[in-house]
Amino acid sequence: MHHKKHRYRHSLDGYLMILPSYLIYFIFVFIPIIITIYLGFTNYDSYKTLDWVGLRNYFRLFQDPVFLISARNTVVYSICVIVPQIVIGLVMAVFLNQEMAGRGFFRVSFYIPNVTSMVAISMVWLWIYDPTVGFLNQVLKLVGITRQKWLFDLDLAMPSIIIMSIWKLIGYNMIIYLAGLQQIPRELYEAATVDGASSVTQFFKITIPLLRPTTFFLFVIACVQSFSVFEQVNVMTQGGPMNATTTIVHQIYERAFTNFQMGYASAMAVFLLVVTITLTMLNFRYGSQASESEIG
Amino acid sequence: MKQLKWNTVVVIVFLGTASLVMMTPFVIMVTTSLKTAAEINSPTLQIFPHKAMFSNYLKAMSTGNWGRWFFNSIFVTVVVTGVSLLLNSMAGYAFARLDFRWRTPLFFSMMVGLMIPPQITMIPSFLIMKHIPLAGGNDLFGLGGTGWIDTYPGLMVNHLAGAFGVFLSRQYYLSFPRALDEAAEIDGCSKWRTYFQVYLPLSKPLLAALGVIKLTGTWNDYVWPLIITNSEKMRTVQLALTVFKDGVIQWELLMAATTVVTLPLIIIFLFTQRYFIHGLITSGVKG
Numbered sequence: 001m002h003h004k005k006h007r008y009r010h011s012l013d014g015y016l017m018i019l020p021s022y023l024i025y026f027i028f029v030f031i032p033i034i035i036t037i038y039l040g041f042t043n044y045d046s047y048k049t050l051d052w053v054g055l056r057n058y059f060r061l062f063q064d065p066v067f068l069i070s071a072r073n074t075v076v077y078s079i080c081v082i083v084p085q086i087v088i089g090l091v092m093a094v095f096l097n098q099e100m101a102g103r104g105f106f107r108v109s110f111y112i113p114n115v116t117s118m119v120a121i122s123m124v125w126l127w128i129y130d131p132t133v134g135f136l137n138q139v140l141k142l143v144g145i146t147r148q149k150w151l152f153d154l155d156l157a158m159p160s161i162i163i164m165s166i167w168k169l170i171g172y173n174m175i176i177y178l179a180g181l182q183q184i185p186r187e188l189y190e191a192a193t194v195d196g197a198s199s200v201t202q203f204f205k206i207t208i209p210l211l212r213p214t215t216f217f218l219f220v221i222a223c224v225q226s227f228s229v230f231e232q233v234n235v236m237t238q239g240g241p242m243n244a245t246t247t248i249v250h251q252i253y254e255r256a257f258t259n260f261q262m263g264y265a266s267a268m269a270v271f272l273l274v275v276t277i278t279l280t281m282l283n284f285r286y287g288s289q290a291s292e293s294e295i296g
Numbered sequence: 297m298k299q300l301k302w303n304t305v306v307v308i309v310f311l312g313t314a315s316l317v318m319m320t321p322f323v324i325m326v327t328t329s330l331k332t333a334a335e336i337n338s339p340t341l342q343i344f345p346h347k348a349m350f351s352n353y354l355k356a357m358s359t360g361n362w363g364r365w366f367f368n369s370i371f372v373t374v375v376v377t378g379v380s381l382l383l384n385s386m387a388g389y390a391f392a393r394l395d396f397r398w399r400t401p402l403f404f405s406m407m408v409g410l411m412i413p414p415q416i417t418m419i420p421s422f423l424i425m426k427h428i429p430l431a432g433g434n435d436l437f438g439l440g441g442t443g444w445i446d447t448y449p450g451l452m453v454n455h456l457a458g459a460f461g462v463f464l465s466r467q468y469y470l471s472f473p474r475a476l477d478e479a480a481e482i483d484g485c486s487k488w489r490t491y492f493q494v495y496l497p498l499s500k501p502l503l504a505a506l507g508v509i510k511l512t513g514t515w516n517d518y519v520w521p522l523i524i525t526n527s528e529k530m531r532t533v534q535l536a537l538t539v540f541k542d543g544v545i546q547w548e549l550l551m552a553a554t555t556v557v558t559l560p561l562i563i564i565f566l567f568t569q570r571y572f573i574h575g576l577i578t579s580g581v582k583g
Contacts, residue, residue, distance in 0.1 A: 008396045008397045010390075010395050010396055013486070013487040013488065014399065015391070015396060017387060017488075018390045018402065018492070019395065020387075021384055021406075021456075022387065022406065023463075024454065027424060028421050028453075029412060029415070029417055029459070030409075031420065031424070032420035032424065033417060034421075035419075035424075036417065048510055095307055095310065095311055096311070100307065106365075110314070110315060113318065114324065115512055115562065116562070117515070117557070117558070117561075118518060119516070119518045119557075120534075120537065121321070123325075123550055123551070124321045124322070124324065124554060127550070128321060128324065130547075132337075133338075138340070141341070154515060155352075167318070167321070171575070175573055175576055175577070176576065179573075224411070224413055228413040229521065231518050231519060234522075235518070249415045252418075252419070256419045262423075264418075266419055269415075269416045269419060273416050275414075277411065282441045
C-alpha cells in the first residue's frame, strides 16, 4: 500500500492567526483553572504564606457553617429561578410568535431587563424594596398590606432577590424560544387543527416536544449561571441579613478579597467547578437520552 | 372569524399587562430620578413627580468624578469590543478554514472555556494580573510590585478574546462556500489577505452580532472591575454606581445616575436589536 503522509498546508499561518486569542484564553482561563486547583490545596494568603495543606481546606469547607448556608442558599436560588424563567419565557414566546399589533414593542419590553446591567437593576430594585418609602410597600399599603422589610427580613430577603432575578432573566429565555419556535413547520399545526386538536393540545403535543433541544440548552445555561450567582447579592444585600442571601460565589469573593484567604477560597471555587461540570454532564446525559427517545 | 378576533384581544391584553409589569421598574427609575426628596419620602404613593426636577441629573453627575468614570467605561468598552472582534474572528477563520496539525485539539481545548463561569477563575486571574513581569513596579519574575492591578491593561487584557467569540466566528465561516477560498488561492492571495480582504468584509452580520454582545457585556461588567481596580479614578460606571449607594442613599440622585448609566445601552439596543437577537440565537441554536 502506498504510504502517503498528510502534509498540513497552512501550519504557520494557522498558528499565528489563533495565537493572540489562544494566548489570552490560555493565560486567563486555562492556567487559572489549574492554579485554582493547586491553590485549593494550600493556605495561600496573597502575601507570603503558601504551604501545602492537603485536603484540609476541603474538610474545613464541609464544617464551615457559613459556607454550608451559602451552598444551601445557592441551591434554593437556583431551583427557584431556573424553572420560572424557562416556563415564563416559553409562555411569552408562544404568545409572541403570532402576528399581532404591538409585537415588536412587547418583545423589546420583555427583553430590555436583560440588556441592562445587573448593577443598575439592583439599584432600581433596592428602591422598590426599600423598607420605609419603597415602591412595593407603598403599593401594598393601597391594598391594606402592612409594610415589609424585604431585603432586611430574614425570610423575605432571598425571595426578593429571586423575584428580581427571574424578572431579569425571562427575556433571554423568551428570545431563544422564539428562535426555536420559528423552526417548527407550520404544517404541523395546520394538520393538527384539521384533526381537531385544540391549541392547548397542540402546545403540549407539538410545541413542547419539538422545543426540547432549546429547553435543554436553556436549562444547561441556567444551571451554570444560577450556581455562580453573585452580582445582585453583593450589590443589594452583601449576603445579609445574617447570611440569609450569601451564595457560594459571594463566599469565594469575601474569603479571597476581603479576608485574603485565597487558598480556602480556591477550594470553594474548585467545589463550584466540580458541581458545575457534574451538572452539565448530567444534563447532557439526561438531555440527550430524552431527546433520542422522543425522536426514536 | 369573530372567535379569532376575540382571542387576539385576550392575547394583547395579557401581553400588555405582562409588559407593563416588566417595564414598571424602568418607569419608577425615571420618575424617581425626577422627584424632590420630599416627594420621595412622602408616605403616600405618587408615581409621577409634581414637577420634573432635571436638576437632579446635574447634581448626581457632579457628586463624584463621573467624567472620568464615563471615560473609563467608554474607553474600555471600545477597545475590548474592537480588538476582540478582530482576534476572535481571525482565530475563528483559522479554525474553520486553515489546515494545521493541532487544529482540532486546540479548538476543543478552547471550547472548555464555554463551560467555565468566570467567577471560578477570578482569583488566579487577579493573581496573574498582579504578577505581570516588569509592570507596575514588578521585576522580571513578576514580584515586588502591583503589576496590572488598577490599570487599563488590567481592566481589558483578559477580555480581548474569548471562547464564545471564537466559537461563533468559526461556525459562521464554516458556512462559507469553499469556492471562495479556491478563487482567492487562484488569484494568489495569501491566507492573511484572504481573511482580511475576502472573509472580513463578508462578516458584517457576524461582527455586528458579536460586537453588540461584547459591548453590552463589557459595559455592564461589575465583577472584574470590582476585583482589579482599587483607586477612585480607575472605576467604571457600574462600580461608581455601587459606591454611590454607600452611606445615606439619596434616591433621586441614585436613580438619576442609574438612568444615565443605563440609557446609552438601551439606545444602542433599540437600534441594533436585529443583530443582538441574531447573535443570541446563533449561539443558542448551535449550543
